[in-house]
Amino acid sequence: SQTIHQWPATLVQPVGSPLSLECTVEGTSNPNLYWYRQAAGRGLQLLFYSVGIGQISSEVPQNLSASRPQDRQFILSSKKLLLSDSGFYLCAWSVLLGVDTQYFGPGTRLTVL
Amino acid sequence: DQQVKQNSPSLSVQEGRISILNCDYTNSMFDYFLWYKKYPAEGPTFLISISSIKDKNEDGRFTVFLNKSAKHLSLHIVPSQPGDSAVYFCAASATSGTYKYIFGTGTRLKVLA
Numbered sequence: 001s002q003t004i005h006q007w008p009a010t011l012v013q014p015v016g017s018p019l020s021l022e023c024t025v026e027g028t029s030n031p032n033l034y035w036y037r038q039a040a041g042r043g044l045q046l047l048f049y050s051v052g053i054g055q056i057s058s059e060v061p062q063n064l065s066a067s068r069p070q071d072r073q074f075i076l077s078s079k080k081l082l083l084s085d086s087g088f089y090l091c092a093w094s095v096l097l098g099v100d101t102q103y104f105g106p107g108t109r110l111t112v113l
Numbered sequence: 114d115q116q117v118k119q120n121s122p123s124l125s126v127q128e129g130r131i132s133i134l135n136c137d138y139t140n141s142m143f144d145y146f147l148w149y150k151k152y153p154a155e156g157p158t159f160l161i162s163i164s165s166i167k168d169k170n171e172d173g174r175f176t177v178f179l180n181k182s183a184k185h186l187s188l189h190i191v192p193s194q195p196g197d198s199a200v201y202f203c204a205a206s207a208t209s210g211t212y213k214y215i216f217g218t219g220t221r222l223k224v225l226a
Contacts, residue, residue, distance in 0.1 A: 009154075036216075043117070044157070044202065044216040059213070090156050099145045099208045104156030 002027035006091050006105040013112055019064075019078035021108050023091030026072065031093040033074040034102060035066055038088040050074060051097055086112045116140045117205050119217035127225050132190040134220050136203035139184065143205040147214065148177060148188050151200045160201075161188070193224045 003026045013019060025031050035047040046059045048066035056066050063082060067075045074091055088109050092102040118137045126132045136146075144165035149157035163170040163177045163186065170177050176189045190197055200221045204214040 004156075006156075041218065043218040044204075046213050049213065092156075099206060101147065101159050101162065102214065103159065104149075107154070107156045109154065 002093070002103065004091060004093055004103060004105040006089075006108055008108060009106065010109045011111070013081050013110065015083055015112055016080050019076070019081050019085070019110070021076040021089055021091075021110075023074040023076075023105055024072055025074075025093045028072070028093070028095070030071060031095065032097045032100075033068065034092040034094070035074065035076050036090040036092060036104075038090065040087070044090065048076070049097075081112045083112050086110055115218075116143075117203060117215045117217040119201075119203060119220045121220050122218070123221040123223070125223045125225060126193045128195055129192045132188075132193045132197065132222055132224065134188040134190075134201050134203075134222065136186045136188075136217055137184060138186075138205050138215075140205070140207065140215075141184070142207040142209060143184075143215075144208050145206050146177070146179065146186050147204045148175075149202045149204065150197075151202060151219070157202060190222075193222075195224045195226050198222055198224045 005024050033050045036044045050056050050068045064078050090107045091105040094100040094102045116139050147162045148160040151157040161172050161175050161177050163179050168179050179186045200219040202219045204216045206214045
């Protein structure tokens with residue numbers, strides 16, 4: 001069966017510090033991978049998606065970036081965090097791009113102080 | 114531009130009764146819809162989906178209804194159980210070449226024992 005992991009589970013970082021969140025998927029090959037953010041009182045906002053190694057599409061211009069160094073690994077990064085980057089970050093995967101169920105990881109709660 | 118709206122931020126229902134969660138959308142191109150359930154500090158889990166070729170889909174205690182003319186869908190949970198207490202998100206996508214789901218802001222359901 002497929003599983004998706006995210007770490008860390010929680011993170012408190014000062015403004016201006018770097019960020020690296022990692023997501024890995026097991027039990028499937030060539031998944032489509034997604035990064036979402038849920039800010040307080042908001043829905044899930046798609047940040048990035050990837051259809052393959054090294055292929056990243058950005059949805060929202062911001063100071064975040066994503067990378068996919070391996071087939072089942074997706075990394076969300078920032079060089080300098082802003083207060084507005086606080087939120088709950090979710091990684092998800094799907095078999096098909098578009099109309100397909102997306103399966104979410106457990107999420108990372110990021111607080112920027 | 115909130116294309117998918119869940120206008121009720123919260124809902125309380127007695128155990129054993131029906132829970133009805135509503136979702137409205139504005140984009141007439143949306144033709145595939147999902148419902149997710151989310152517990153605190155966890156990633157969303159997939160509940161049920163519906164394609165626009167149907168107006169109803171049922172899975173156990175969960176039924177989703179789609180009214181295309183009204184651009185409205187609803188999730189019915191019968192009978193409601195305390196374990197159903199969670200935040201419920203609806204999501205919509207357009208199958209004609211798009212890749213992403215637009216999520217609503219969620220409705221917090223509390224089932225009272």
